[in-house]
Amino acid sequence: MIGRTRSVALTGVRGHLIDVEAHLAASLPAFTLVGLPDTSLHEARDRVRAAVASSSLVWPQRRITVNLSPASLPKSGSVTDLAIAVAVMAAAGMIAPASAARAVHLGELGLDGQVRPVRGVLPSVVAAVEAGCPQVVVPQANADEASLVPGAAVTAVDSLAQLAAMYGNGDARPTARGPAAIRQSDAAAEQPVADMVDVRGQTEPRWALEVAAAGGHHLLMVGPPGAGKTMLASRLPGILPDMDPADALAATSIHSVAGTLDASQGLLTRPPFEAPHHSASSAAIVGGGARLARPGAISRAHGGVLFLDDAGKLILPVRNAPQFTIYLNQGRSPEGKSHTVRGGGQPARPACASGTVHSNRPALSAQLATPPPLEVPP
Numbered sequence: 390m391i392g393r394t395r396s397v398a399l400t401g402v403r404g405h406l407i408d409v410e411a412h413l414a415a416s417l418p419a420f421t422l423v424g425l426p427d428t429s430l431h432e433a434r435d436r437v438r439a440a441v442a443s444s445s446l447v448w449p450q451r452r453i454t455v456n457l458s459p460a461s462l463p464k465s466g467s468v469t470d471l472a473i474a475v476a477v478m479a480a481a482g483m484i485a486p487a488s489a490a491r492a493v494h495l496g497e498l499g500l501d502g503q504v505r506p507v508r509g510v511l512p513s514v515v516a517a518v519e520a521g522c523p524q525v526v527v528p529q530a531n532a533d534e535a536s537l538v539p540g541a542a543v544t545a546v547d548s549l550a551q552l553a554a555m556y557g558n559g560d561a562r563p564t565a566r567g568p569a570a571i572r573q574s575d576a577a578a579e580q581p582v583a584d585m586v587d588v589r590g591q592t593e594p595r596w597a598l599e600v601a602a603a604g605g606h607h608l609l610m611v612g613p614p615g616a617g618k619t620m621l622a623s624r625l626p627g628i629l630p631d632m633d634p635a636d637a638l639a640a641t642s643i644h645s646v647a648g649t650l651d652a653s654q655g656l657l658t659r660p661p662f663e664a665p666h667h668s669a670s671s672a673a674i675v676g677g678g679a680r681l682a683r684p685g686a687i688s689r690a691h692g693g694v695l696f697l698d699d700a701g702k703l704i705l706p707v708r709n710a711p712q713f714t715i716y717l718n719q720g721r722s723p724e725g726k727s728h729t730v731r732g733g734g735q736p737a738r739p740a741c742a743s744g745t746v747h748s749n750r751p752a753l754s755a756q757l758a759t760p761p762p763l764e765v766p767p
């Protein structure tokens with residue numbers, strides 16, 4: 390028998406709906422996972438087996454083959470744990486197959502059967518709704534984030550046993566709960582928005598900030614330490630208007646993937662402000678990482694302001710990065726995106742923001758402000 394359900398695989402901040410199929414064959418017990426899974430996804434076999442046993446359910450002693458389709462799309466992370474468990478239980482007749490096939494399941498499983506939060510729930514739910522699958526099952530800790538998507542019918546669960554009971558299994562029993570699953574977030578405490586009213590004097594720089602805010606231009610400030618460059622740049626988001634719905638959803642999706650989203654605050658409507666240190670690596674500023682490339686400061690500033698303090702001291706790999714040069718050339722154009730090429734694909738992330746560059750050295754800052762044109766082969 391074959392059990393089916395659905396989940397979502399992320400490429401950058403774009404979600405792809407995938408089919409999760411489980412087949413049980415009368416043979417020696419085994420568990421095979423196919424469909425281009427990475428190492429962390431391969432380990433789902435042990436997590437799923439332990440979670441099912443911890444929910445007072447009998448693990449089927451069959452040869453189990455789980456396929457993640459389309460097989461040509463690389464999958465990574467633990468977001469498909471819940472979907473794999475549901476597909477196996479549907480194939481074994483533990484739950485109603487029709488109910489499991491209609492919903493999209495997102496979440497990581499603990500060995501005790503608890504459903505743990507994951508990153509990137511917002512773009513995953515957006516992809517599910519756009520694909521015509523509004524019924525989404527998410528971890529309880531991600532419920533607020535998933536509910537931000539219009540048209541999504543969100544069901545939040547704490548454990549695999551709770552989900553099995555919803556699908557008609559009366560034998561599932563959760564184990565004694567350990568510490569509550571806490572969503573890991575890198576979000577800093579919310580800081581009050583700096584107001585331009587605090588600035589005294591500085592007539593010409595204030596006028597330049599207003600022009601940059603109105604036209605979506607980059608801004609270069611050169612001056613000695615203590616002249617007020619950082620103070621002025623930090624107040625630029627305060628004179629920007631709220632983001633439109635499309636930019637707000639894109640910015641919130643980026644911060645969801647980056648793990649810096651506080652879903653209790655709703656969609657990000659105010660322009661973000663990112664100020665990476667001049668010694669930050671290329672991956673920290675333009676994005677990168679193994680397998681699943683995480684958004685850098687350029688992408689996290691989408692719809693807002695990227696402040697490059699002491700830009701002349703940026704390390705050479707950052708200044709030579711193609712994404713950085715394209716960003717400086719494009720400004721806040723609607724087509725602005727940051728691409729990171731990987732062996733399994735080329736994830737694209739929105740990267741439209743006003744760049745505020747500050748330097749104490751005019752020669753180096755001028756070099757940054759006018760980057761060389763991209764060389765396009767004939």
